[in-house]
Amino acid sequence: NRAHHAEIGGKTPGSMPPDGRCLADEGIVIPPTSIESIGDEFFKDSRSPADNLADLKAQIVANRYGVKSLRKLADQSSVKVVVFHMRSVYDRSSMLLARALDKFGEASAEDKMDDGSVIRVKISKDEKLVVDFSGSADVHPGNLNATPAIVRSAVLYALRLWVRTDVPLNEGLLDQVEIVTEPGILDPPLTCDPEACPAVVGGNVETSQRVVDVLLEALGLQAHGQGTMNNFLFGNERFGFYETIGGGAGAGPGWHGRSGCHVHMTNTAITDIEILEERFPVRVREFGIRRGSGGQGEWRGGDGLVREIEFLEETTVSLLTQRRQLIPRPNGVPGRNLLLRDGQWRELKGIEKLVVKAGDRVRIETPGGGAWLQDLKISL
Structure with a gap:
């Protein structure tokens, strides 16, 4: 199986340095290794080694459960029957694609x-x-x-x-x-x-x-969705936190794009505000729909989100975002990253690392999705 390990060392907390230039900047690199043999020594450069090992153990347990379940199916129906049905699922997918190709x-x-x-x-x-x-x-x-x-x-x-x-x-x-x-x-x-x-x-x-x-x-x-995961990471030597933030989905022929959702290659749930504030030195000042950011048309693009967080101690913040300069086509509104310091707002880059102090706020306004227009290919 595949899992996301949010903290594996590297240049910045959360292991996604915006200024990374090579794989070594992004944290621990484990060569092909039996997962059963991975121990503490592999994660000595991580900021959360206990979490890393616990997550790996959870993956091992999940795999063992999968093996157990597959053997149970084989015992109930025979290996031949199980393989037949597995092959049937594969062949059906291949047949459906062939039909679309016609x-x-x-x-x-x-x-x-x-x-x-x-x-x-x-x-x-x-x-x-x-x-x-x-x-x-x-x-x-x-x-x-x-x-x-x-x-x-x-x-x-x-x-x-x-x-x-x-x-x-x-x-x-x-x-x-x-x-x-x-x-x-x-x-x-x-x-x-x-x-x-x-x-x-x-x-x-x-x-x-x-x-x-x-x-x-x-x-x-489909029209373009927000086109970014809005990666937001912060931490210091005591902790590291990472989340992705939803935005607007693109519209399609006959349907509006959804607002405030993850699109395409991301599906992670955002951390509950109560849990975030309990575990980390932050306060969530705003979290809601960014009204009017979806593209307008016969079928509207979904609206993005606003997430504004105040920091209670000095913290390193990393932003890895896109669609801050170019729009989600044909007409979604691009996103913005902002910093509030000493009563003044300033715009941040889409990809940026900064150190915030107590009282600073980071505001992330995620992109809206594009609308579906009657003649989309020309409009794009």
């Missing part, structure tokens, strides 16, 4: 990260569905590099939406798909030396969203 010709789309890095896709039909990201940006100097596994996940997600049928998410959807990437932002060089590997945390959480946006645009499924 009506497909060719499409393309491109968009940019806030710094101008291009994400480009061309989708065509040959013997397989070819999803070609050639022409996307070079290796990013910061942390917006997305590994091929992230790109593959985004493609799988988009195709699951494209088949428009309730089917379990599985590899069968990629059975007739060829994914093409060039060395660059969507296929960064990987080596055994963390100091030589490009940073990637932003690729996982931010670039992945742009990949989904261009895929859904090319397939004609």
Whole structure:
């Protein structure tokens, strides 16, 4: 299984340094290792080693439960029957994609990260569905590099939406798909030396969203959503905290985008205000819908959110966000990050690290989703 470990060391609390330049900046790197053999020594550079080990133990227990359940099924029905049904799920997904391919010709789309890095896709039909990201940006100097596994996940997600049928998410959807990437932002060089590997945390959480946006645009499924996870991290040597904040979803043909929700590649629940204030030296001053931030049209884009937090002691804050410069197309309102200090508001960058003092507030206004217009392809 896969889990998110929010604190694994690195340059800043929360292990997502906005100014990271290599994998070593982003925390502990564990080479291929038996999970059963991982102990305290692996997390000596983490700010929360006890939490790391507890989370790993939970993953081990989950895997053991999965093994136990699968064996129980096999005992009840035989291995042959279980394998048959597993294969049937796979084959059904493959068949549904083949059906969608029958009506497909060719499409393309491109968009940019806030710094101008291009994400480009061309989708065509040959013997397989070819999803070609050639022409996307070079290796990013910061942390917006997305590994091929992230790109593959985004493609799988988009195709699951494209088949428009309730089917379990599985590899069968990629059975007739060829994914093409060039060395660059969507296929960064990987080596055994963390100091030589490009940073990637932003690729996982931010670039992945742009990949989904261009895929859904090319397939004609939906206007752009907020296009960011609004990563918000803060802490000091005593603690580290990380959350993602929802925003507006893009509208589609026949439906409005939802307001104040996570979109596409993120689905984490936000921390309850009472728990956040109990465990950390902060006060939540505002949390609600950012009215009017969704794009207006026949089918409206969803509104973003506002989350404003006051800090009660000196703390390092990291922001890793997008859609602060460029809009969620065709007409969503971009987000804003703000700092209140000594009675004065100032705007922060989309990607920024800062030290706040007691009494300072950080306000995050997340983007709204784009509207679905009658002639969306021209409007985009």
